[in-house]
Amino acid sequence: MAIWRDPDKRAVIYQVLVVAVLAWFVWSIISNTATNMEQRGLASGFDFLSTGAGFGIITTPFIPYTEESSYFTVFLVGLVNTIIVAAVGCFLALILGFIIGVARLSSNWLIQKVATFYIELFRNVPLLLQILFWYSAVLKPLPGPRDLHEAGDKVFLSLNNRGLIFAEPIGQEAMSTVWWALFAGIVLTFIVRALAKVRQAKTGKQFPVFYAGLGLIILMPLVVYFALGRPMDFEPAEMSRFALRGGVTIIPEFVALLLALVIYTAAFIAEIVRAGIQAVSHGQTEAASALGVKPNHRMRLVIVPQAMRVIVPPLTSQFLNLTKNSSLATAIAYPDLFSVFAGTTLNQTGQAVEIMAMTLAVYLTLSLLTSGFMNWYNSRIALVER
Amino acid sequence: MQLTKSIAAAAVLAASVGTAHAASETLDAVKAKGFVQCGVSQGLPGFSNPDDQGKWTGLDVDFCRGMAAAIFGDAEAVKFTPLSAKVRFTALTSGEIDVLARNTTWTQTRDTDFGEFVGVNYYDGQGFMVPKALGVASALELDGAAVCTNTGTTTELNVADFFRANNLNYTVVAFEKADEVVAAYDAGRCDVYTTDRSGLAAQRTKLSKPDDHVVLPEIISKEPLGPLVRHGDSGWGDIARWSLNCMINAEELGVNSGNAAEMAKSDNPGIKRMMGTEGDMGSKLGLDNSFCSNIISSVGNYAESYDRNVGPDTPLKLDRGVNALWSQGGILYAAPMR
Numbered sequence: 203m204a205i206w207r208d209p210d211k212r213a214v215i216y217q218v219l220v221v222a223v224l225a226w227f228v229w230s231i232i233s234n235t236a237t238n239m240e241q242r243g244l245a246s247g248f249d250f251l252s253t254g255a256g257f258g259i260i261t262t263p264f265i266p267y268t269e270e271s272s273y274f275t276v277f278l279v280g281l282v283n284t285i286i287v288a289a290v291g292c293f294l295a296l297i298l299g300f301i302i303g304v305a306r307l308s309s310n311w312l313i314q315k316v317a318t319f320y321i322e323l324f325r326n327v328p329l330l331l332q333i334l335f336w337y338s339a340v341l342k343p344l345p346g347p348r349d350l351h352e353a354g355d356k357v358f359l360s361l362n363n364r365g366l367i368f369a370e371p372i373g374q375e376a377m378s379t380v381w382w383a384l385f386a387g388i389v390l391t392f393i394v395r396a397l398a399k400v401r402q403a404k405t406g407k408q409f410p411v412f413y414a415g416l417g418l419i420i421l422m423p424l425v426v427y428f429a430l431g432r433p434m435d436f437e438p439a440e441m442s443r444f445a446l447r448g449g450v451t452i453i454p455e456f457v458a459l460l461l462a463l464v465i466y467t468a469a470f471i472a473e474i475v476r477a478g479i480q481a482v483s484h485g486q487t488e489a490a491s492a493l494g495v496k497p498n499h500r501m502r503l504v505i506v507p508q509a510m511r512v513i514v515p516p517l518t519s520q521f522l523n524l525t526k527n528s529s530l531a532t533a534i535a536y537p538d539l540f541s542v543f544a545g546t547t548l549n550q551t552g553q554a555v556e557i558m559a560m561t562l563a564v565y566l567t568l569s570l571l572t573s574g575f576m577n578w579y580n581s582r583i584a585l586v587e588r
Numbered sequence: 589m590q591l592t593k594s595i596a597a598a599a600v601l602a603a604s605v606g607t608a609h610a611a612s613e614t615l616d617a618v619k620a621k622g623f624v625q626c627g628v629s630q631g632l633p634g635f636s637n638p639d640d641q642g643k644w645t646g647l648d649v650d651f652c653r654g655m656a657a658a659i660f661g662d663a664e665a666v667k668f669t670p671l672s673a674k675v676r677f678t679a680l681t682s683g684e685i686d687v688l689a690r691n692t693t694w695t696q697t698r699d700t701d702f703g704e705f706v707g708v709n710y711y712d713g714q715g716f717m718v719p720k721a722l723g724v725a726s727a728l729e730l731d732g733a734a735v736c737t738n739t740g741t742t743t744e745l746n747v748a749d750f751f752r753a754n755n756l757n758y759t760v761v762a763f764e765k766a767d768e769v770v771a772a773y774d775a776g777r778c779d780v781y782t783t784d785r786s787g788l789a790a791q792r793t794k795l796s797k798p799d800d801h802v803v804l805p806e807i808i809s810k811e812p813l814g815p816l817v818r819h820g821d822s823g824w825g826d827i828a829r830w831s832l833n834c835m836i837n838a839e840e841l842g843v844n845s846g847n848a849a850e851m852a853k854s855d856n857p858g859i860k861r862m863m864g865t866e867g868d869m870g871s872k873l874g875l876d877n878s879f880c881s882n883i884i885s886s887v888g889n890y891a892e893s894y895d896r897n898v899g900p901d902t903p904l905k906l907d908r909g910v911n912a913l914w915s916q917g918g919i920l921y922a923a924p925m926r
Contacts, residue, residue, distance in 0.1 A: 257744045259758070364734060550697075552678075
């Protein structure tokens with residue numbers, strides 16, 4: 203009796219009960235699945251991953267893939283394709299979203315209305331529809347390679363309904379010097395920036411770090427490149443009987459998916475940016491003006507750092523959304539993880555439980571990594587209170 | 589759950605000791621709900637396609653209606669689930685549908701992993717379609733071409749095998765829905781459209797200018813298309829198998845929807861057994877003895893179904909070819925009903 207009267211012990215008993223019920227629940231789901239699969243004669247296990255896939259995939263960046271590769275390689279190809287579209291998408295959506303968000307607050311009537319129109323249009327049209335629009339209405343009606351080129355033509359740049367095809371750059375040995383120049387340019391820019399800060403703190407004089415950086419990072423490697431006699435060959439694509447062969451191809455499926463994801467997500471990010479900027483009290487702007495801070499410095503040094511506190515947490519959600527929305531690739535023929543692994547591989551092998559579990563694990567991991575990074579960044583820029 | 593299932597199974601078994609037919613869990617479930625749930629394609633003219641009134645028609649659809657007629661004596665006691673190539677087997681193994689009749693190629697892997705094929709209702713082979721303007725006469729000239737196809741099909745694997753075996757380069761553009769494949773090919777995203785030749789004939793009708801395209805002579809694979817049921821219920825598999833055999837045998841014996849009533853009175857013992865006026869062919873399956881007669885009078889025999897859906901008078905314009913009866917130079921050969 204005494205045990206029930208003691209709130210500490212009672213709490214422990216409740217906890218044990220809850221854990222037991224939860225364990226039973228999980229166990230019954232697993233055993234139910236196993237029994238049902240056994241009854242239906244479905245084999246389980248991950249042995250299928252080492253069998254040969256036997257089908258072709260349209261684009262397999264970084265991963266060497268042939269029809270003889272295993273289903274595990276298919277998994278990797280899908281994973282890489284998903285990561286590429288998600289990473290490039292997040293980066294571009296952030297930039298576009300920031301520009302639109304700031305434009306939405308512009309005092310220029312035209313810019314402000316255009317930004318408002320953009321946001322209201324793109325965030326209110328379903329994403330799948332936008333993907334199909336870019337793919338079916340914009341990219342597919344482009345002229346075919348046969349309409350543009352004769353067989354045997356050497357082509358350096360071509361935009362047709364097979365994608366954007368350009369000559370493949372092949373660096374000669376001397377090209378490594380150019381890359382070193384680029385690397386040195388980046389390092390020097392950081393040094394210049396640090397020196398400029400020290401100088402400004404001491405004397406109050408400013409140094410045009412931006413233009414100096416531009417010269418160091420872009421101009422210097424270019425000068426080296428030409429001084430060495432252009433050590434880069436461009437291998438053009440050649441028109442065969444049907445299509446351009448060789449060169450680098452960016453397939454229209456990728457472009458359509460990327461455009462739709464970026465444009466759609468940027469509309470949301472723009473609103474988040476606007477909310478963040480408006481959350482900074484107008485007094486800050488006035489105070490900065492009163493101190494004689496230039497308008498573009500006012501935005502960059504006073505408003506945006508304070509706005510970031512408000513912007514970053516919802517921004518994380520948008521990055522997560524973009525990553526997960528990339529699985530809509532299956533609607534057009536972009537071979538992302540969901541399409542080639544949870545689609546084709548699942549169909550060829552029938553290992554639904556294993557494949558779905560792996561796919562879930564991948565999206566979960568990608569999302570957790572993104573939010574982990576964003577949480578770290580958020581804690582860095584968060585307001586430090588006493 | 590386990591226990592109740594075994595008790596139920598035992599009860600059914602006990603009840604059926606008197607009659608000879610095999611117990612079928614699926615048949616009991618189908619009878620209880622009052623219709624057959626049949627998995628079909630998302631719209632392949634000639635095989636399974638909703639017409640302008642929204643009514644499903646086609647060779648595969650007729651097979652499903654035949655099963656409904658065999659079980660309920662009513663060819664309308666069937667519901668259709670349109671399935672993409674990708675999800676069809678999951679739908680079958682998970683129990684969402686009772687039978688899958690979706691122009692599905694019978695292969696060893698599928699027979700062992702996904703279900704039990706009950707026969708072949710169309711002998712097909714994979715072919716290529718190209719725009720006439722390309723001036724291609726043989727598939728061996730397709731080096732470097734982009735090929736549009738469906739994901740999760742034997743087609744996707746065959747085309748990879750064909751190009752590899754002949755040392756040809758290709759790019760594959762694989763879509764999930766057949767309609768997207770057609771749209772992409774029509775827009776010039778690829779040079780070649782590949783699928784089963786019956787599928788090419790069917791999808792060609794959807795192109796903006798069907799006459800500008802030509803089907804190449806090569807047949808690169810064997811594609812015996814047939815319906816399948818879940819593993820583990822051979823009684824249900826028997827019902828599906830003999831519903832199909834009934835339609836083919838009826839053609840062989842000259843029984844069709846027009847003369848079924850009259851032929852039932854025939855003196856031919858083979859026809860009498862088939863029509864259920866003699867013997868117990870139906871009750872062996874757990875059905876009425878008139879099951880085959882019901883199929884023929886409501887759906888028709890194989891020839892009627894063929895001519896109505898894919899034959900020379902339809903937009904598909906497919907000759908019987910190898911799909912003619914064995915007695916007429918084809919390879920269609922149904923086991924006898926006795």
